[in-house]
Amino acid sequence: MFDYRNNLKRILQNTAGDEKSLKNGLAAIKTVLQMKGNEDGQTPVSTDDEEVELVRNLLDELTRLLQVPGDEVAKDKAISNIHKLTFVKGVAKNYGKQLSKLELAINKSITTKEAINSKIFRDAVTPKKQAIKDYRKGRRYTVIRLVSGAELINDNGEVVYTVKESQVHPLNLKSGDIVEALEDKQNPNYEAEILRVVGYRKLRTRDYDQIEDFKYAVVQGKAGQLAITRNINGQKLKIRGKNVVIPVDSSYYQGENIHLEDGSIVDLAWYTGDVRLKKNPADAVQIRWIYQTEAEKRAGVKKKTKEKTESEQNLTKLDLDLHYQRVGIAVGDNQNEQMLEGIVQRYNGIPIPINAFDGKKKAMERQIKELDLVILVTAFAAHDATWNIREFASKYGVKFAVSSSKGYQSFERALYRAANGLPAYEGTQTIKYEVQDQS
Numbered sequence: 001m002f003d004y005r006n007n008l009k010r011i012l013q014n015t016a017g018d019e020k021s022l023k024n025g026l027a028a029i030k031t032v033l034q035m036k037g038n039e040d041g042q043t044p045v046s047t048d049d050e051e052v053e054l055v056r057n058l059l060d061e062l063t064r065l066l067q068v069p070g071d072e073v074a075k076d077k078a079i080s081n082i083h084k085l086t087f088v089k090g091v092a093k094n095y096g097k098q099l100s101k102l103e104l105a106i107n108k109s110i111t112t113k114e115a116i117n118s119k120i121f122r123d124a125v126t127p128k129k130q131a132i133k134d135y136r137k138g139r140r141y142t143v144i145r146l147v148s149g150a151e152l153i154n155d156n157g158e159v160v161y162t163v164k165e166s167q168v169h170p171l172n173l174k175s176g177d178i179v180e181a182l183e184d185k186q187n188p189n190y191e192a193e194i195l196r197v198v199g200y201r202k203l204r205t206r207d208y209d210q211i212e213d214f215k216y217a218v219v220q221g222k223a224g225q226l227a228i229t230r231n232i233n234g235q236k237l238k239i240r241g242k243n244v245v246i247p248v249d250s251s252y253y254q255g256e257n258i259h260l261e262d263g264s265i266v267d268l269a270w271y272t273g274d275v276r277l278k279k280n281p282a283d284a285v286q287i288r289w290i291y292q293t294e295a296e297k298r299a300g301v302k303k304k305t306k307e308k309t310e311s312e313q314n315l316t317k318l319d320l321d322l323h324y325q326r327v328g329i330a331v332g333d334n335q336n337e338q339m340l341e342g343i344v345q346r347y348n349g350i351p352i353p354i355n356a357f358d359g360k361k362k363a364m365e366r367q368i369k370e371l372d373l374v375i376l377v378t379a380f381a382a383h384d385a386t387w388n389i390r391e392f393a394s395k396y397g398v399k400f401a402v403s404s405s406k407g408y409q410s411f412e413r414a415l416y417r418a419a420n421g422l423p424a425y426e427g428t429q430t431i432k433y434e435v436q437d438q439s
Contacts (some may be wrong), residue, residue, distance in 0.1 A: 143168075144207075147270060148269070149167075169289050175211075178198050211269055239270070325372035326349075326350050330374060376403070
């Protein structure tokens, strides 16, 4: 019969009082007792299978230690496997010295700066699995517009989520809009993701604070002396019937995605009941949206594209200046939206993307009525979106044209036709496109 008492004595003699040593000692004792049980006919386990499994686990942990030196979890597991291996028949006798040296080397393993940087790099380049979102779980809420962003309330009038302007502005949400939203646990910047607009209900004026806005305001002046007095159409900023000058502290808005300077285009908003409007309106007025920021951000990406290089260097520029008019770009999936927005910016327009193929007719109408021009980019001229956009453009007096392809020249010419009141479709007719004098 196997005499396991000496083994237990040796384990206890080598076990220190720290937590790690106690854990390893306990694992070794369990192994000895398991071997004793196997010898007595209790729960037989193949020694060969056990040895193979221990070696495999040890190699896994050693590999992990090579990748991340000093990893405490890998050290503990590797040492535990070494202790278990020493009680496998014949291992201690043949490989005892080598295993003892390996245990000492493992204990001396420490984390290095290079190992940390290497782990950070691997984590950065490892593709992250996109969270699977079940849009069928989206719940309905009513929108209460804020000066910046919006609150989503349930049927009991309780605020469930607050969403930022970056979600509200693209959908042109108003108080009373009914939306479907999904809790977004993965994104720390938003409490919920608005999926779509599904309806509207008229709210009582006492149910929410009234807001006034001033869209497409122009920031003017030198650095440190910026102010807003009018919008791109020349209309003066008036609050309670009086012309108002709103000073702009550009340093307050400086940031990675926010930049204000002379010529920036912004939206302003304020609560009509704010008591500060009487004495100092500037304290009550807030910049809700900065168009210039998004344009600059997209321009930084477009510099790397072939289309942008060609547009700046090789293509003739048409005799066209949009004077900061709002240009809707109605595109569908897989369209080159960035290049098209670059063309609008090239002619001093404000590009506003519109998804013309998602079936949200009401949301599309709300966007189009705020535009000066709209260009439909489609290879499917018979698509229902064409008729919807034509209908809304005619209803709100928005200039309209169609680009039959997503090519640079086709879109540029459609933009020219819309701005100059020419036919929406180029067709086979002869249309003269004036170009700028390059001399």
